[in-house]
Amino acid sequence: MRTEETGHAVVVGAGVAGMLTAHVLGQRFSRVTVVERDACPDGPPAFRAGVPQSRHVHVLWSRGLTALEHLLPGVVADLEAAGGTVIEAPAHMRWLSAADWFSGVRGSHYLSISRERLEATLRGRILARPTITLTDRHEVTGLVAGRSAGRVGGVRLRERGKGGQESTARAGLVVVAAGRGSRSGQWLSELGYRAPVTERIDAHLGYASRYYRRPPAGAHRWKAVYVQGNPDVPRGGVLVPVDGERWLVTLIGQGDQQPPVEADAWLAFAASLRSPELAQALTGTEPLSDPVAFRATANEWTHFERAERWPSGLLVVGDALCRFNPVYGHGMTVAALQAQTIARRISSQEPEGAAARAAELQKAVAKCLRAAWAIATGEDSRYPSTDGPAPNRLDRMQQRYLARVLAAANTDPVVSEAFFAVLSLNRRPETLLTPRIMARVSRRR
Ligand SMILES: Cc1cc2nc3c(=O)[nH]c(=O)nc-3n(C[C@H](O)[C@H](O)[C@H](O)COP(=O)(O)OP(=O)(O)OC[C@H]3O[C@@H](n4cnc5c(N)ncnc54)[C@H](O)[C@@H]3O)c2cc1C
Structure with a gap:
């Protein structure tokens, strides 16, 4: 790896946040290197341990799709051609909300595709640019101080596998997009900075998912099924189409209601939801994999943007900055919004200027996640088993109002449209408090 740093940016992690950030940095920096711990071979998408x-189930809400299309024109068509499905929600679905079934109302839309296929498509597009390269099978082990005080000047990395050769990559800007397990707080401490505080609200949600062979087109009138849990029955399930003519089915449980991974018990859990429709859809359908679990679903926001002292040349994005309870499906959309924000902020700057303004950039990317954080933590703190600060009176009033919004959205097309505009991150949560929406919500009552 070359060592001159002018105009060189290093991105740690080749997930959605890392690749999109590399893409936008590639418009200003003469060279961008994405360092990824896993092997990312060309060819058919494959599971990798780092993700x-x-x-x-990974859905990309309409706001994320718009952002993606803006960053990479034509990518939505590529994703559809690769087997992704754009689904009108709730119109193309059977969706039992925490209140009731949605009935023929309009809402928003999302893309459903396997996460592996999505990543492979993004990598293919982004790495086609000669100035962006991927150094895979290399793990970043820490940051390197810059040549002058108060700067980050690169990363230390270790080749994976036998020998594990260590090296240094010097760069004017380092972006950490290393996901949920990121050690960026510790890396900062090693450089003499105070580790930031992490806010944590854990609803103790667990996932267990498996693939099924998708029945031929026309077998069902719907494209997807979502049976949500509620405080009385904290169990849910979602079934979506993904590439490869498959269904991906995720069962979700809270607290002591975690979905099991033994096949029979998993099916019994599916049959125990608030509606049998999801389990009925699986009857006679061929499973293509055993269930696998995921349990680390807490909302965690590491407040890098509040740091009193922040080095130039360092930025933390994506899940490395903030992880959401995945049930709301916001992480990838937030990553795309952060990439758009970075693109806007550095569009008229030389690489040196962008690196020098890292503290401002860090604050700007943190702003992108506020709405998603408010939605996830506001909902999660409704559950008594959730760990985190107890909701105050105002929070409880908002939760009661939102429960009524949801009930109204089940049947009122105006409230439904407003509700899904917020859920898809197209509009801010406050827009549910306009007199028009409030009047319709109270009329429904
Ligand atoms: C169960 C679950 C379901 C989800 N469902 C949705 C959904 O429906 N919709 C949605 O929008 N979001 C969803 N998300 C969130 C989504 O996965 C993330 O928000 C999104 O992928 C952005 O993540 P990222 O790129 O920051 O990190 P990741 O995707 O986790 O990528 C991090 C990358 O960094 C690499 N890495 C880590 N450490 C190092 C290191 N030291 N050196 C080099 N490389 C390193 C990893 O190998 C990995 O490739 C879900 C999350 C979970 C947990």
């Missing part, structure tokens, strides 16, 4: 969540 264990890829075996569970």
Whole structure:
């Protein structure tokens, strides 16, 4: 690896956040290196250990799709051609909300595709640019101080496998997009900075998912099924189509209601949801994999943006910055919004200027996640078993109001449209408090 740093950016992690950030940095930096711990071979998409969540349902809400299309024109058509399905929600679905079934109302839309296929498509597009390279099978082990005080000047990395050769990559900007297990707080401490505080709200949600062979088109009138849990029955399940003519089915449980991974028990769990429709859809359908579990689903926001002292040349994005309870499906959309924000902020800057303004950039990317954080933590703190600060009176009032919004959204097309605009991150949560929506919600009552 070359060592001159001017105009060189290093991105740690080749997940969705890392690849999209590399893409936008590639528009200003003369060279971008993405360092990834896993092997990312060309060819058909494959599971990799660094993204264990890829075996569970991943939907990309409309706001994320719009952002993706803006960053990489034509990519949505590529994703559909690769087997992805755009689904109108709730119109193309059977969706039992925490209140009731959605009935023929309009909402928003999302893309359903396997996470592996999504990543492979993004990698193919982004690495086609000669200035962006992927150094896979290399693990970043820490940050390197810059040549002057108050700067990060690169990363230390170790080749994976036998020998594990160590090296240094010097760079003007390091972006950490290393996901849920990121050690960026510790890396900062090693450079003499105070480790930031992590806010944590854990609803103790567990996932267990498996693939099925998708029945031929026309076998069902719906494209997807979602049976949500509620505080009385904290068990749910979601079935979506993914590439390879498959269904991906994720069962979800909270607290002591975790979905099991033994095949028979998993099916029994599916049959125990608030509606039998999801389990009925699986009857006579061929499973293609055994169930696998995912349990680390807490909302965790590491507040890098609040640091009193922040080095230039360092940025933390994606799950390395904030992890959401995945049930709301917001992480990838937030990653795309952060990439758009970085693109906007550095569009008129030289690489040196972008690196020098890292503290401002860090604050700007943190803003992108506020709405998703408010939705996830507001909902999660409704459950008594959730760990985290107890909701105050105002929170409880908001939760009661939102429960009524949801009930109204089941049948009222105006409230439904407003509700899904918020859920898909197209509009801010406050837009549910306009007089028009409030009047319709109270009329429904
Ligand atoms: C079960 C589950 C379901 C989800 N469902 C949805 C959904 O429906 N919709 C949605 O929008 N979001 C969903 N998410 C969130 C989504 O997965 C993430 O928000 C999104 O992938 C952005 O993650 P990222 O790129 O920051 O990290 P990741 O995707 O986790 O990627 C991090 C990458 O960094 C690499 N890495 C880590 N450490 C190092 C290191 N030291 N050196 C080099 N490389 C390293 C890893 O190998 C990995 O490739 C879900 C999450 C979970 C857990």
